[in-house]
Amino acid sequence: MNVFGQNFSVQILGESHGECVGILIDGCPAGLHIEPDEFMPDLIRRQGAQQKGTTPRKEPDTPIIKSGVFDQHTSGAPILILFENTNTRSKDYSDLKNRPRPGHADLVAKLKYGSFNDYRGGGHFSGRLTAGLVAAGVIAKKLLAPASFNAKVVSVGGQGNIEQAIDQALNEGDSVGGIVECLIDNISSTLGEPFFDSVESLIAHAAFAIPAVKAVEFGLGTKAAEMRGSLFNDDILDTDGKTASNNSGGINGGITNGNQILVRVSVKPTSSIKKTKRTVDLESGEQVDLSVKGRHDACIALRVPPVLEAVCAIVMADLSLRAQKLARVIKT
Numbered sequence: 001m002n003v004f005g006q007n008f009s010v011q012i013l014g015e016s017h018g019e020c021v022g023i024l025i026d027g028c029p030a031g032l033h034i035e036p037d038e039f040m041p042d043l044i045r046r047q048g049a050q051q052k053g054t055t056p057r058k059e060p061d062t063p064i065i066k067s068g069v070f071d072q073h074t075s076g077a078p079i080l081i082l083f084e085n086t087n088t089r090s091k092d093y094s095d096l097k098n099r100p101r102p103g104h105a106d107l108v109a110k111l112k113y114g115s116f117n118d119y120r121g122g123g124h125f126s127g128r129l130t131a132g133l134v135a136a137g138v139i140a141k142k143l144l145a146p147a148s149f150n151a152k153v154v155s156v157g158g159q160g161n162i163e164q165a166i167d168q169a170l171n172e173g174d175s176v177g178g179i180v181e182c183l184i185d186n187i188s189s190t191l192g193e194p195f196f197d198s199v200e201s202l203i204a205h206a207a208f209a210i211p212a213v214k215a216v217e218f219g220l221g222t223k224a225a226e227m228r229g230s231l232f233n234d235d236i237l238d239t240d241g242k243t244a245s246n247n248s249g250g251i252n253g254g255i256t257n258g259n260q261i262l263v264r265v266s267v268k269p270t271s272s273i274k275k276t277k278r279t280v281d282l283e284s285g286e287q288v289d290l291s292v293k294g295r296h297d298a299c300i301a302l303r304v305p306p307v308l309e310a311v312c313a314i315v316m317a318d319l320s321l322r323a324q325k326l327a328r329v330i331k332t
Protein backbone atom coordinates (compact mmCIF):
# COMPACT_ATOMS: atom_id res chain seq x y z
CA MET A 1 0.00 0.00 0.00
CA ASN A 2 1.15 3.49 -0.87
CA VAL A 3 1.05 4.89 2.67
CA PHE A 4 3.77 6.17 4.99
CA GLY A 5 3.57 7.18 8.67
CA GLN A 6 1.55 6.09 11.69
CA ASN A 7 0.34 9.20 13.53
CA PHE A 8 0.94 11.69 10.69
CA SER A 9 0.50 9.64 7.53
CA VAL A 10 0.67 10.47 3.83
CA GLN A 11 -0.63 8.76 0.71
CA ILE A 12 0.55 9.93 -2.71
CA LEU A 13 -1.74 9.85 -5.74
CA GLY A 14 -1.85 10.77 -9.41
CA GLU A 15 0.09 10.49 -12.63
CA SER A 16 2.31 12.96 -14.47
CA HIS A 17 -0.04 13.38 -17.45
CA GLY A 18 -3.34 12.38 -15.78
CA GLU A 19 -5.84 14.90 -14.43
CA CYS A 20 -3.91 15.68 -11.26
CA VAL A 21 -1.36 14.66 -8.67
CA GLY A 22 -1.89 15.01 -4.94
CA ILE A 23 -1.57 13.83 -1.38
CA LEU A 24 -3.87 12.60 1.38
CA ILE A 25 -2.65 13.53 4.87
CA ASP A 26 -4.14 11.86 7.91
CA GLY A 27 -3.51 12.48 11.61
CA CYS A 28 -2.82 16.21 11.37
CA PRO A 29 -3.85 17.92 14.62
CA ALA A 30 -6.90 20.20 14.45
CA GLY A 31 -6.65 23.96 14.76
CA LEU A 32 -3.52 24.62 12.68
CA HIS A 33 -3.98 27.87 10.76
CA ILE A 34 -3.14 27.29 7.09
CA GLU A 35 -3.92 29.15 3.87
CA PRO A 36 -3.20 28.11 0.25
CA ASP A 37 -0.60 30.90 -0.23
CA GLU A 38 1.57 29.40 2.53
CA PHE A 39 2.29 26.37 0.33
CA MET A 40 3.67 28.42 -2.56
CA PRO A 41 7.26 29.27 -1.46
CA ASP A 42 8.24 25.58 -1.14
CA LEU A 43 6.20 24.54 -4.18
CA ILE A 44 7.93 27.21 -6.28
CA ARG A 45 11.36 26.01 -5.09
CA ARG A 46 10.41 22.53 -6.39
CA GLN A 47 9.15 23.71 -9.79
CA GLY A 48 10.96 23.18 -13.05
CA ALA A 49 12.05 26.08 -15.30
CA GLN A 50 13.44 27.97 -12.28
CA GLN A 51 17.08 27.45 -13.18
CA LYS A 52 19.31 26.04 -15.89
CA GLY A 53 19.38 22.24 -15.75
CA THR A 54 15.69 21.84 -14.82
CA THR A 55 12.81 20.89 -17.11
CA PRO A 56 11.09 23.66 -19.07
CA ARG A 57 7.76 22.06 -18.00
CA LYS A 58 6.25 24.55 -15.56
CA GLU A 59 2.90 24.11 -13.86
CA PRO A 60 1.10 26.68 -11.70
CA ASP A 61 1.09 24.12 -8.83
CA THR A 62 -1.83 25.87 -7.15
CA PRO A 63 -2.84 23.64 -4.22
CA ILE A 64 -6.52 22.71 -4.32
CA ILE A 65 -7.47 21.83 -0.76
CA LYS A 66 -10.39 19.45 -1.13
CA SER A 67 -10.97 18.47 2.50
CA GLY A 68 -9.68 18.69 6.07
CA VAL A 69 -9.35 22.49 6.22
CA PHE A 70 -12.29 24.62 7.40
CA ASP A 71 -12.21 28.40 7.96
CA GLN A 72 -8.42 28.43 7.29
CA HIS A 73 -7.78 25.86 10.06
CA THR A 74 -7.16 22.14 9.91
CA SER A 75 -10.31 20.39 11.10
CA GLY A 76 -8.76 17.13 12.31
CA ALA A 77 -10.23 15.23 9.32
CA PRO A 78 -7.97 13.84 6.56
CA ILE A 79 -6.56 16.59 4.32
CA LEU A 80 -6.69 16.03 0.55
CA ILE A 81 -4.58 18.38 -1.56
CA LEU A 82 -4.61 18.17 -5.36
CA PHE A 83 -2.57 19.83 -8.11
CA GLU A 84 -3.99 19.91 -11.64
CA ASN A 85 -1.74 18.87 -14.51
CA THR A 86 -2.13 21.62 -17.09
CA ASN A 87 1.14 21.55 -19.05
CA THR A 88 1.43 18.04 -20.48
CA ARG A 89 2.83 16.95 -23.87
CA SER A 90 1.96 13.27 -23.94
CA LYS A 91 2.95 12.79 -27.61
CA ASP A 92 6.60 13.12 -26.48
CA TYR A 93 6.11 9.72 -24.82
CA SER A 94 4.46 7.74 -27.65
CA ASP A 95 7.89 6.54 -28.89
CA LEU A 96 8.73 5.30 -25.39
CA LYS A 97 5.64 3.09 -25.02
CA ASN A 98 7.49 0.07 -26.31
CA ARG A 99 11.03 1.35 -25.87
CA PRO A 100 11.70 1.66 -22.12
CA ARG A 101 14.22 4.25 -21.00
CA PRO A 102 17.33 2.69 -19.45
CA GLY A 103 17.43 3.67 -15.77
CA HIS A 104 13.77 4.71 -15.61
CA ALA A 105 10.79 2.78 -14.20
CA ASP A 106 9.18 2.26 -17.67
CA LEU A 107 9.99 -1.43 -18.02
CA VAL A 108 9.46 -2.52 -14.41
CA ALA A 109 6.12 -0.65 -14.28
CA LYS A 110 4.96 -2.30 -17.51
CA LEU A 111 5.94 -5.76 -16.25
CA LYS A 112 4.52 -5.27 -12.74
CA TYR A 113 1.19 -3.79 -13.86
CA GLY A 114 0.70 -5.89 -16.97
CA SER A 115 0.93 -2.90 -19.37
CA PHE A 116 -2.04 -1.18 -17.65
CA ASN A 117 0.27 1.48 -16.17
CA ASP A 118 -0.06 5.05 -17.44
CA TYR A 119 3.37 5.43 -19.08
CA ARG A 120 2.83 9.06 -20.19
CA GLY A 121 5.46 11.28 -18.60
CA GLY A 122 6.57 8.39 -16.39
CA GLY A 123 3.00 8.11 -14.98
CA HIS A 124 2.97 7.48 -11.23
CA PHE A 125 6.79 7.32 -11.22
CA SER A 126 7.23 10.92 -12.28
CA GLY A 127 9.07 13.49 -10.17
CA ARG A 128 5.85 15.52 -10.45
CA LEU A 129 4.37 13.34 -7.70
CA THR A 130 6.72 15.07 -5.26
CA ALA A 131 4.50 18.21 -5.35
CA GLY A 132 2.18 16.46 -2.89
CA LEU A 133 5.06 15.56 -0.59
CA VAL A 134 6.15 19.20 -0.53
CA ALA A 135 2.59 20.26 0.40
CA ALA A 136 2.48 17.76 3.28
CA GLY A 137 5.91 19.02 4.32
CA VAL A 138 4.61 22.58 4.57
CA ILE A 139 1.97 21.43 7.06
CA ALA A 140 4.46 19.28 8.98
CA LYS A 141 6.98 22.15 9.18
CA LYS A 142 4.27 24.45 10.51
CA LEU A 143 3.34 21.93 13.19
CA LEU A 144 6.97 21.61 14.26
CA ALA A 145 7.83 25.34 14.45
CA PRO A 146 10.27 26.66 15.67
CA ALA A 147 12.13 23.66 14.23
CA SER A 148 13.66 24.55 10.86
CA PHE A 149 14.51 22.46 7.79
CA ASN A 150 17.07 23.80 5.32
CA ALA A 151 18.28 21.72 2.38
CA LYS A 152 20.56 22.68 -0.48
CA VAL A 153 22.55 21.12 -3.31
CA VAL A 154 26.16 20.79 -2.15
CA SER A 155 27.74 19.24 -5.24
CA VAL A 156 26.86 18.16 -8.76
CA GLY A 157 28.75 15.51 -10.69
CA GLY A 158 31.25 15.37 -7.81
CA GLN A 159 32.11 19.09 -8.23
CA GLY A 160 31.41 22.09 -6.01
CA ASN A 161 31.09 24.23 -9.16
CA ILE A 162 27.45 23.36 -9.78
CA GLU A 163 26.88 25.65 -12.77
CA GLN A 164 29.94 24.33 -14.59
CA ALA A 165 28.96 20.68 -14.02
CA ILE A 166 25.45 21.36 -15.36
CA ASP A 167 26.73 23.28 -18.40
CA GLN A 168 29.07 20.41 -19.27
CA ALA A 169 26.26 17.84 -19.05
CA LEU A 170 23.82 19.99 -21.07
CA ASN A 171 26.41 20.62 -23.81
CA GLU A 172 26.88 16.88 -24.18
CA GLY A 173 23.12 16.04 -24.24
CA ASP A 174 23.69 14.24 -20.96
CA SER A 175 22.46 14.46 -17.35
CA VAL A 176 24.30 14.64 -14.04
CA GLY A 177 23.76 13.54 -10.43
CA GLY A 178 24.20 15.52 -7.24
CA ILE A 179 24.30 15.56 -3.45
CA VAL A 180 21.58 17.31 -1.43
CA GLU A 181 22.06 18.03 2.27
CA CYS A 182 19.34 18.87 4.80
CA LEU A 183 19.99 20.47 8.19
CA ILE A 184 17.29 20.25 10.84
CA ASP A 185 17.57 22.67 13.77
CA ASN A 186 15.61 23.16 17.00
CA ILE A 187 14.03 19.74 16.92
CA SER A 188 13.18 18.08 20.25
CA SER A 189 15.58 15.53 21.63
CA THR A 190 14.44 11.95 22.44
CA LEU A 191 12.37 11.50 19.24
CA GLY A 192 12.66 8.10 17.53
CA GLU A 193 11.34 4.60 18.29
CA PRO A 194 14.18 2.03 18.18
CA PHE A 195 14.77 -0.40 16.69
CA PHE A 196 12.74 -0.35 13.51
CA ASP A 197 11.37 3.17 13.73
CA SER A 198 14.68 4.78 14.60
CA VAL A 199 15.03 8.33 13.21
CA GLU A 200 17.53 7.09 10.63
CA SER A 201 15.25 4.20 9.59
CA LEU A 202 12.23 6.44 9.04
CA ILE A 203 14.07 9.28 7.31
CA ALA A 204 15.85 6.80 5.04
CA HIS A 205 12.53 5.07 4.31
CA ALA A 206 10.90 8.36 3.34
CA ALA A 207 13.94 9.73 1.48
CA PHE A 208 14.22 6.60 -0.67
CA ALA A 209 10.62 7.22 -1.73
CA ILE A 210 11.87 10.33 -3.54
CA PRO A 211 12.41 9.16 -7.12
CA ALA A 212 16.10 9.06 -8.14
CA VAL A 213 17.51 8.99 -4.58
CA LYS A 214 20.19 6.29 -4.48
CA ALA A 215 21.86 6.74 -1.07
CA VAL A 216 21.07 8.33 2.28
CA GLU A 217 23.53 9.14 5.04
CA PHE A 218 23.56 10.89 8.42
CA GLY A 219 26.32 13.00 9.91
CA LEU A 220 29.66 11.90 8.46
CA GLY A 221 27.87 8.92 6.92
CA THR A 222 30.03 6.54 4.91
CA LYS A 223 33.21 8.48 5.88
CA ALA A 224 32.77 7.10 9.44
CA ALA A 225 34.01 3.74 8.21
CA GLU A 226 37.44 5.26 7.51
CA MET A 227 37.85 6.81 10.98
CA ARG A 228 39.03 6.00 14.50
CA GLY A 229 36.62 6.38 17.45
CA SER A 230 38.90 8.99 19.02
CA LEU A 231 38.20 11.26 16.04
CA PHE A 232 34.62 10.28 15.26
CA ASN A 233 33.02 10.27 18.74
CA ASP A 234 31.43 13.63 19.58
CA ASP A 235 32.57 15.02 22.96
CA ILE A 236 29.59 15.74 25.23
CA LEU A 237 29.53 19.29 26.60
CA ASP A 238 26.51 19.45 28.93
CA THR A 239 23.69 17.48 30.59
CA ASP A 240 21.30 18.23 27.68
CA GLY A 241 23.66 16.34 25.39
CA LYS A 242 25.12 19.25 23.38
CA THR A 243 28.25 17.99 21.64
CA ALA A 244 31.44 19.70 20.50
CA SER A 245 31.37 18.13 17.03
CA ASN A 246 28.39 16.54 15.25
CA ASN A 247 29.76 13.52 13.40
CA SER A 248 26.71 11.49 14.45
CA GLY A 249 24.41 13.96 12.69
CA GLY A 250 22.19 14.60 15.72
CA ILE A 251 21.12 10.99 16.25
CA ASN A 252 22.36 8.31 18.69
CA GLY A 253 20.71 4.95 19.11
CA GLY A 254 18.07 5.99 16.58
CA ILE A 255 17.00 8.86 18.90
CA THR A 256 17.46 12.61 18.37
CA ASN A 257 20.17 13.86 20.74
CA GLY A 258 19.28 17.57 20.63
CA ASN A 259 22.04 18.56 18.21
CA GLN A 260 21.52 19.57 14.58
CA ILE A 261 20.31 16.68 12.41
CA LEU A 262 22.26 16.29 9.19
CA VAL A 263 20.87 14.16 6.36
CA ARG A 264 22.54 13.82 2.97
CA VAL A 265 21.11 12.13 -0.11
CA SER A 266 22.70 11.15 -3.37
CA VAL A 267 20.51 11.84 -6.40
CA LYS A 268 21.30 9.92 -9.57
CA PRO A 269 21.66 11.48 -13.03
CA THR A 270 18.38 11.69 -14.98
CA SER A 271 17.49 8.64 -17.06
CA SER A 272 15.96 10.65 -19.93
CA ILE A 273 18.91 11.90 -21.96
CA LYS A 274 19.55 12.86 -25.58
CA LYS A 275 22.81 10.91 -25.60
CA THR A 276 22.17 7.52 -27.18
CA LYS A 277 21.69 4.48 -24.95
CA ARG A 278 20.66 0.94 -25.81
CA THR A 279 17.26 -0.52 -24.97
CA VAL A 280 14.99 -3.29 -26.22
CA ASP A 281 12.02 -2.77 -28.53
CA LEU A 282 9.33 -4.69 -26.65
CA GLU A 283 7.41 -5.59 -29.84
CA SER A 284 10.30 -6.93 -31.91
CA GLY A 285 12.52 -8.03 -29.00
CA GLU A 286 15.46 -6.40 -30.81
CA GLN A 287 18.01 -4.17 -29.10
CA VAL A 288 17.78 -0.60 -30.45
CA ASP A 289 19.33 2.83 -29.93
CA LEU A 290 17.36 5.29 -27.82
CA SER A 291 17.83 9.05 -27.59
CA VAL A 292 15.15 10.58 -25.37
CA LYS A 293 13.41 13.73 -26.61
CA GLY A 294 10.95 15.92 -24.71
CA ARG A 295 11.29 18.04 -21.59
CA HIS A 296 13.46 16.74 -18.77
CA ASP A 297 15.58 17.84 -15.85
CA ALA A 298 19.27 17.49 -16.69
CA CYS A 299 20.02 17.55 -12.95
CA ILE A 300 17.23 16.24 -10.73
CA ALA A 301 19.19 17.17 -7.57
CA LEU A 302 18.41 20.85 -8.24
CA ARG A 303 14.73 20.17 -7.52
CA VAL A 304 15.17 17.86 -4.54
CA PRO A 305 15.94 20.29 -1.62
CA PRO A 306 12.30 21.18 -0.77
CA VAL A 307 11.31 17.53 -1.24
CA LEU A 308 13.99 16.32 1.16
CA GLU A 309 12.98 18.98 3.70
CA ALA A 310 9.37 17.80 3.32
CA VAL A 311 10.03 14.11 3.94
CA CYS A 312 12.20 14.95 6.97
CA ALA A 313 9.42 17.17 8.37
CA ILE A 314 6.80 14.46 7.74
CA VAL A 315 8.90 11.94 9.70
CA MET A 316 9.53 14.39 12.54
CA ALA A 317 5.83 15.30 12.77
CA ASP A 318 4.95 11.60 12.91
CA LEU A 319 7.52 10.89 15.64
CA SER A 320 6.56 14.02 17.60
CA LEU A 321 2.91 12.95 17.62
CA ARG A 322 3.91 9.44 18.71
CA ALA A 323 5.95 10.93 21.56
CA GLN A 324 3.01 13.24 22.37
CA LYS A 325 5.25 16.25 21.91
CA LEU A 326 2.60 17.81 19.65
CA ALA A 327 -0.94 18.55 20.83
CA ARG A 328 -3.90 16.94 19.05
CA VAL A 329 -5.60 20.34 19.00
CA ILE A 330 -3.43 23.39 18.35
CA LYS A 331 -4.52 26.40 20.45
CA THR A 332 -3.63 29.58 18.55
Ligand SMILES: Cc1cc2nc3c(=O)[nH]c(=O)nc-3n(C[C@H](O)[C@H](O)[C@H](O)COP(=O)(O)O)c2cc1C
Pocket (backbone or CB within 6 Å): 055, 103, 104, 105, 122, 125, 126, 127, 128, 130, 210, 211, 212, 213, 268, 270, 271, 272, 295, 296, 297, 298, 300, 303, 304, 307
Ligand atom coordinates in the same frame (compact mmCIF):
# COMPACT_ATOMS: atom_id res chain seq x y z
C1 LIG B 1 11.82 16.44 -8.74
C2 LIG B 1 12.14 15.30 -9.65
C3 LIG B 1 12.19 15.51 -11.02
C4 LIG B 1 12.49 14.45 -11.90
N1 LIG B 1 12.57 14.71 -13.26
C5 LIG B 1 12.87 13.70 -14.10
C6 LIG B 1 12.97 13.94 -15.50
O1 LIG B 1 12.79 15.07 -15.97
N2 LIG B 1 13.25 12.88 -16.32
C7 LIG B 1 13.48 11.63 -15.83
O2 LIG B 1 13.76 10.72 -16.60
N3 LIG B 1 13.41 11.38 -14.50
C8 LIG B 1 13.11 12.38 -13.64
N4 LIG B 1 13.02 12.11 -12.29
C9 LIG B 1 13.39 10.79 -11.79
C10 LIG B 1 12.38 9.71 -12.07
O3 LIG B 1 11.11 10.02 -11.53
C11 LIG B 1 12.94 8.39 -11.49
O4 LIG B 1 14.23 8.18 -11.99
C12 LIG B 1 12.11 7.19 -11.86
O5 LIG B 1 10.87 7.26 -11.19
C13 LIG B 1 12.77 5.87 -11.49
O6 LIG B 1 12.99 5.80 -10.12
P1 LIG B 1 14.45 5.56 -9.52
O7 LIG B 1 15.34 6.52 -10.23
O8 LIG B 1 14.32 5.90 -8.06
O9 LIG B 1 14.79 4.14 -9.78
C14 LIG B 1 12.72 13.16 -11.39
C15 LIG B 1 12.66 12.95 -10.01
C16 LIG B 1 12.38 14.01 -9.14
C17 LIG B 1 12.36 13.77 -7.65
